[in-house]
Amino acid sequence: MAEPLLSVRDLHTRYAVGKQVLRAVDGVSFEVGRGETVGLVGESGCGKSTLGKTVLRLVPSAEGAIVLDGADITRLGDSAMAEHRRRMQMIFQDPFGSLNPRQTIRTVLDTALKVHRQGNRAERERRMAEIVERVGLPADALDRYPHEFSGGQRQRIGIARALVLRPALIVCDEPVSALDVSIQAQILNLLVDLKRDLGLSYLFISHDLSVVRYFADRVLVMYLGRIVESASHATLWRDPRHPYTKALFAAVPSTDPTHKRGAPPIKGELTTDLSSGCRFYSRCPAATDRCRSEEPLLRSVGEGHHAACHFA
Amino acid sequence: MSLLAVENLSVAFPGHVAVREVSFAIEPGETLALVGESGCGKSVTAFSVMRLLPSNARVVSGRILLDGADLMAASPAEMREVRGKKVSLIQQEPMTSLNPVLSIGAQIGEVIRRHEKVSRRAARARCIELLDLVSIPDAHRRIDDYPHNLSGGMRQRVMIAMAVACGPKLLIADEPTTALDVTTQAQVLDLLDDLRRRLSMAVLLITHDLGVVAQWADRINVMYAGRIVEQAAIRPFFARPMHPYSRGLLGARVDVDADEHYSASRLSEIPGSVGSAAGEAGCPFAPRCPMVETACRAVPPTLLAFEAERHVACPVTLEAARDG
Numbered sequence: 113m114a115e116p117l118l119s120v121r122d123l124h125t126r127y128a129v130g131k132q133v134l135r136a137v138d139g140v141s142f143e144v145g146r147g148e149t150v151g152l153v154g155e156s157g158c159g160k161s162t163l164g165k166t167v168l169r170l171v172p173s174a175e176g177a178i179v180l181d182g183a184d185i186t187r188l189g190d191s192a193m194a195e196h197r198r199r200m201q202m203i204f205q206d207p208f209g210s211l212n213p214r215q216t217i218r219t220v221l222d223t224a225l226k227v228h229r230q231g232n233r234a235e236r237e238r239r240m241a242e243i244v245e246r247v248g249l250p251a252d253a254l255d256r257y258p259h260e261f262s263g264g265q266r267q268r269i270g271i272a273r274a275l276v277l278r279p280a281l282i283v284c285d286e287p288v289s290a291l292d293v294s295i296q297a298q299i300l301n302l303l304v305d306l307k308r309d310l311g312l313s314y315l316f317i318s319h320d321l322s323v324v325r326y327f328a329d330r331v332l333v334m335y336l337g338r339i340v341e342s343a344s345h346a347t348l349w350r351d352p353r354h355p356y357t358k359a360l361f362a363a364v365p366s367t368d369p370t371h372k373r374g375a376p377p378i379k380g381e382l383t384t385d386l387s388s389g390c391r392f393y394s395r396c397p398a399a400t401d402r403c404r405s406e407e408p409l410l411r412s413v414g415e416g417h418h419a420a421c422h423f424a
Numbered sequence: 425m426s427l428l429a430v431e432n433l434s435v436a437f438p439g440h441v442a443v444r445e446v447s448f449a450i451e452p453g454e455t456l457a458l459v460g461e462s463g464c465g466k467s468v469t470a471f472s473v474m475r476l477l478p479s480n481a482r483v484v485s486g487r488i489l490l491d492g493a494d495l496m497a498a499s500p501a502e503m504r505e506v507r508g509k510k511v512s513l514i515q516q517e518p519m520t521s522l523n524p525v526l527s528i529g530a531q532i533g534e535v536i537r538r539h540e541k542v543s544r545r546a547a548r549a550r551c552i553e554l555l556d557l558v559s560i561p562d563a564h565r566r567i568d569d570y571p572h573n574l575s576g577g578m579r580q581r582v583m584i585a586m587a588v589a590c591g592p593k594l595l596i597a598d599e600p601t602t603a604l605d606v607t608t609q610a611q612v613l614d615l616l617d618d619l620r621r622r623l624s625m626a627v628l629l630i631t632h633d634l635g636v637v638a639q640w641a642d643r644i645n646v647m648y649a650g651r652i653v654e655q656a657a658i659r660p661f662f663a664r665p666m667h668p669y670s671r672g673l674l675g676a677r678v679d680v681d682a683d684e685h686y687s688a689s690r691l692s693e694i695p696g697s698v699g700s701a702a703g704e705a706g707c708p709f710a711p712r713c714p715m716v717e718t719a720c721r722a723v724p725p726t727l728l729a730f731e732a733e734r735h736v737a738c739p740v741t742l743e744a745a746r747d748g
């Protein structure tokens with residue numbers, strides 16, 4: 113098999129919260145192939161953004177390895193990291209929060225290009241014009257300010273800022289979660305086109321299973337800092353094995369009113385207490401005594417299909 | 425008589441009309457969904473019913489009849505009686521409505537004592553009952569917790585407890601689960617539905633999620649740019665959404681049941697954005713509409729009956745539907 117674009121091995125990220133240590137990412141391994149979209153799904157607070165930022169080295173990892181294109185970038189210093197940074201970009205949920213309101217779109221894009229020493233003035237100008245058109249913004253967008261754009265257009269600006277650097281991997285962190293449904297479809301279609309035309313790979317983070325189902329080739333289900341199930345998108349939908357994955361599916365309301373739901377499949381909410389057994393124990397409808405004392409490890413349950421449940 | 429009848433409501437902010445000629449009714453005990461994208465006027469409609477509009481808002485026209493009495497004509501003292509006792513409102517972010525320095529017991533107790541002459545002890549006992557009612561475990565212990573001790577879902581349960589404390593006949597839930605995870609959303613909406621039945625309340629459920637509407641509402645009102653563009657019962661609506669905007673919304677949504685994947689099919693888009701309607705004299709959806717005709721751009725279409733209980737503000741669609 114060809115070498116993956118990104119390979120993450122046993123990654124840990126810890127935050128100091130007062131005197132406590134929060135294990136936001138707690139031993140995660142996965143790969144993103146060239147041209148592949150890997151979806152990362154889970155409830156808020158489970159560690160998705162932290163994982164994405166750790167992979168991009170925006171947050172330091174405590175343990176583990178991040179390998180991009182065969183190069184271990186886990187501990188590279190700033191100058192050695194520079195070219196890798198260009199190749200890995202991020203798109204955020206709220207592009208507005210990450211755009212300086214006093215900078216025109218040209219300044220935003222040009223700054224990104226200059227920081228990464230991309231081309232001379234004329235070359236940069238050409239690339240900016242190209243990318244603005246490519247993401248579906250009007251040509252005069254370059255001379256306007258972020259507040260002059262609607263939410264959907266701002267997300268296009270966020271995408272342009274990431275793409276103008278010609279990256280290989282993009283971490284999309286809830287890129288459509290803040291948008292209205294009618295705009296979500298526009299942005300998702302755009303991301304699909306860009307991926308195909310530019311040969312991109314995505315790590316696509318979302319709490320919305322229906323969006324992940326549509327958008328990802330392979331899906332990682334995350335719970336309290338760990339991957340609890342991973343499979344191709346088709347397998348995951350046909351045959352989810354982890355009770356948490358099943359619960360997530362069951363909770364998404366269907367637009368078919370005749371398809372009546374049963375009682376909510378799991379109780380309670382994400383907690384942060386990590387006991388010795390299964391992390392999902394306190395909410396799991398299928399839990400037994402064994403689950404309380406013995407932690408289930410991620411194991412193969414089928415071709416390219418892994419789950420961390422004793423009974424999967 | 426309807427429990428609530430909103431008649432021809434228009435609300436303006438300086439330089440901008442947020443709600444235009446909105447009329448709808450809610451029957452006792454039913455759940456009516458109000459759906460539309462952000463900025464279309466859902467919250468302004470809700471605040472109008474509560475008479476809690478921001479000071480820069482002006483009610484241009486309209487009556488709001490609760491049990492036949494016009495709330496627009498009620499005095500501030502009368503409105504204080506109405507709020508909580510006849511109509512309650514819960515909002516998307518409970519933290520903004522809860523007082524961070526008061527225990528939840530104190531806050532729920534305050535609501536009870538505002539409307540009923542009861543001792544502190546009796547209020548506390550009622551409060552524990554209410555926390556039980558909204559399925560907060562260990563109610564007798566939780567009652568002394570502060571809002572920041574609670575998870576998002578638990579806070580929303582506390583808001584619901586406060587909202588139903590004095591037995592309102594109508595609960596307005598303005599995006600009650602938008603800030604919650606899907607797993608918690610299902611729990612909170614099931615709770616609301618259960619309370620609706622047990623307390624014989626009606627619910628005005630404001631949401632932008634058509635899945636939520638399909639699962640938890642009896643009827644739907646679709647809003648676009650300040651206007652209601654379609655009204656229908658749930659089954660007929662989802663079997664056959666009629667207004668081009670309703671159809672666009674349903675088509676653009678990735679349905680969790682459907683086996684759609686980017687590698688096989690594109691999502692259908694609604695082009696442009698709500699902002700495209702700015703300055704439009706006719707139908708606000710005209711700039712984005714695949715069926716637009718010249719006449720659409722002259723005057724805004726009004727809601728016309730298609731069948732009993734079904735109204736659509738689009739003459740083009742209605743004509744096509746009647747021609748079969």
Ligand SMILES: Nc1ncnc2c1ncn2[C@@H]1O[C@H](COP(=O)(O)OP(=O)(O)O)[C@@H](O)[C@H]1O
Pocket residue numbers: 127128129134136154155156157158159160161162163
């Ligand atoms: N900078 C930070 N400092 C301390 N804790 C953090 C920080 N960022 C996130 N966390 C915590 O780490 C956990 C995972 O957060 P996050 O990665 O944002 O989850 P998600 O993106 O899945 O919602 C949460 O408990 C969150 O509160």
Ligand SMILES: Nc1ncnc2c1ncn2[C@@H]1O[C@H](COP(=O)(O)OP(=O)(O)O)[C@@H](O)[C@H]1O
Pocket residue numbers: 437442460461462463464465466467468469478480
């Ligand atoms: N306090 C306010 N001042 C000025 N305009 C407002 C205010 N509140 C709401 N609006 C405007 O009214 C319109 C409807 O808003 P709202 O009812 O909050 O929408 P929704 O709840 O459907 O997202 C929007 O265009 C919004 O900008």
Ligand code: SF4
Pocket residue numbers: 667668669707708709710711713714715716717720725737738739740741
């Ligand atoms: S009235 Fe015309 S423009 Fe408006 S929604 Fe109907 S077809 Fe489209």
Ligand SMILES: [Mg+2]
Pocket residue numbers: 160161162285
């Ligand atoms: Mg996040």
Ligand SMILES: [Mg+2]
Pocket residue numbers: 466467468598599
């Ligand atoms: Mg609102």
